[in-house]
Amino acid sequence: MSFFKRLKDKFSAPSEEQKQQLEELEQQDAEQQGEASQDREDETQDKPAKKVKKLKEADFDDDGLISIEDFEEIEAQQLGAKFRAGLEKSRENFQAQLNNLLARYRKVDEEFFEALEEMLITADVGFNTVMQLVEELREEAQRRNITETEDLREVIVEKIVEIYHQDDDNSEVMNIENEGLNVILMVGVNGVGKTTTIGKLAHRYQAEGKKVMLAAGDTFRAGAIEQLKVWGERVGVEVLSQREGSDPAAVMYDAINAAKSKNVDILICDTAGRLQNKSNLMNELEKVKRVIGRAVPEAPHEVLLCLDATTGQNALSQAKSFKEVTNVTGIVLTKLDGTAKGGIVLAIRNELHIPVKYVGLGEKLDDLQPFNPESYVYGLFADMIEQNVDEADEIAAPKSEDDDLEGNSNESK
Numbered sequence: 380m381s382f383f384k385r386l387k388d389k390f391s392a393p394s395e396e397q398k399q400q401l402e403e404l405e406q407q408d409a410e411q412q413g414e415a416s417q418d419r420e421d422e423t424q425d426k427p428a429k430k431v432k433k434l435k436e437a438d439f440d441d442d443g444l445i446s447i448e449d450f451e452e453i454e455a456q457q458l459g460a461k462f463r464a465g466l467e468k469s470r471e472n473f474q475a476q477l478n479n480l481l482a483r484y485r486k487v488d489e490e491f492f493e494a495l496e497e498m499l500i501t502a503d504v505g506f507n508t509v510m511q512l513v514e515e516l517r518e519e520a521q522r523r524n525i526t527e528t529e530d531l532r533e534v535i536v537e538k539i540v541e542i543y544h545q546d547d548d549n550s551e552v553m554n555i556e557n558e559g560l561n562v563i564l565m566v567g568v569n570g571v572g573k574t575t576t577i578g579k580l581a582h583r584y585q586a587e588g589k590k591v592m593l594a595a596g597d598t599f600r601a602g603a604i605e606q607l608k609v610w611g612e613r614v615g616v617e618v619l620s621q622r623e624g625s626d627p628a629a630v631m632y633d634a635i636n637a638a639k640s641k642n643v644d645i646l647i648c649d650t651a652g653r654l655q656n657k658s659n660l661m662n663e664l665e666k667v668k669r670v671i672g673r674a675v676p677e678a679p680h681e682v683l684l685c686l687d688a689t690t691g692q693n694a695l696s697q698a699k700s701f702k703e704v705t706n707v708t709g710i711v712l713t714k715l716d717g718t719a720k721g722g723i724v725l726a727i728r729n730e731l732h733i734p735v736k737y738v739g740l741g742e743k744l745d746d747l748q749p750f751n752p753e754s755y756v757y758g759l760f761a762d763m764i765e766q767n768v769d770e771a772d773e774i775a776a777p778k779s780e781d782d783d784l785e786g787n788s789n790e791s792k
């Protein structure tokens with residue numbers, strides 16, 4: 380199965396046409412009920428509508444439960460829809476640029492590769508990553524003897540996923556233990572979305588059945604403690620705080636003790652936004668981390684650095700500075716919905732070797748999604764992928780009718 384088709388099958392929700400098709404099939408099924416056999420034609424007709432069927436009430440068991448397989452399928456479709464909506468601006472830009480490029484350069488040659496490099500750099504993919512990606516494309520084109528740029532369309536998208544995966548294990552997964560207290564420390568410069576992300580994360584973990592508590596470690600900015608409390612109320616989790624101006628390390632210390640005594644699973648700690656070039660503030664972060672580590676061995680389990688996707692390459696330099704003072708274990712890339720240059724994800728992954736664990740795709744509670752390179756690429760190219768697959772299906776369709784005719788005529792011989 381082609382790469383595009385696999386992505387489409389996995390992430391795209393059923394279309395109105397498919398839904399209608401299903402209804403017709405169900406009606407046919409009902410009419411045919413009781414008949415002893417069904418011919419092969421019906422079986423093949425069932426297939427395209429299978430996915431739609433999984434979304435229907437009829438597929439819930441008698442006890443009202445849905446199977447794990449169906450659940451995962453629906454989850455992937457929902458994830459696809461989230462990335463598709465959140466990456467709309469980037470997608471419009473990426474797709475238009477790529478289409479434009481493939482129309483302008485028909486032949487695979489050095490001029491085409493240079494124009495592709497330029498396009499990817501403009502989309503924030505990052506210089507080194509672009510060089511590596513395009514070099515691999517050159518080799519692939521040569522190996523497979525691809526001479527028309529159109530035939531590289533799918534390969535380009537596939538390479539983006541490959542390049543993300545290359546030095547990868549399971550690093551997108553959060554380091555959260557099932558036993559004992561887990562501590563997550565949220566860091567980053569001013570206004571990147573730390574506090575909002577904490578609210579969204581708390582919501583996510585609470586929905587998973589975890590007991591969550593928040594620590595108001597931003598004692599510096601006026602109104603910051605109140606802001607976290609509002610999130611706490613909205614999500615329904617307790618917020619541990621002290622007065623404005625108190626030592627953030629002391630807030631963390633008290634919060635950890637409270638969390639331990641209340642059997643909290645996950646304590647998420649807010650911190651004040653700080654510019655990476657202010658060394659006293661960066662040292663304060665170091666102290667906060669030390670205090671947390673002394674109170675709970677292994678903690679903080681995650682130090683998440685929030686980066687604002689709309690700041691482009693500046694996000695890279697922020698990450699480098701934060702990485703020097705504190706052991707950043709993952710990135711939350713916020714406001715990806717607010718930029719047309721979604722390529723920054725690749726730059727971060729490939730040039731910093733820090734995994735992107737979550738992406739912010741909007742301001743609502745459920746707009747924080749675990750990062751996954753395939754859903755990201757789907758969000759970035761969804762219309763193009765679907766159009767491509769539909770066209771391929773159309774080309775294949777008359778062929779299968781011929782096959783059927785051949786099959787029938789063989790039978791009749």
Ligand SMILES: Nc1nc2c(ncn2[C@@H]2O[C@H](COP(=O)(O)OP(=O)(O)OP(=O)(O)O)[C@@H](O)[C@H]2O)c(=O)[nH]1
Nearest residue numbers: 569570571572573574575652713714739740741742
């Ligand atoms: N569109 C969009 N907006 C976001 C996202 N995440 C955060 N924001 C917005 O970004 C703004 C700043 O968010 P905060 O959570 O206050 O940022 P912060 O890093 O805690 O800021 P300081 O505490 O001042 O350092 C708010 O208006 C949020 O609604 C996102 O994923 N998408």
Ligand SMILES: [Mg+2]
Nearest residue numbers: 573574597603
């Ligand atoms: Mg904040």
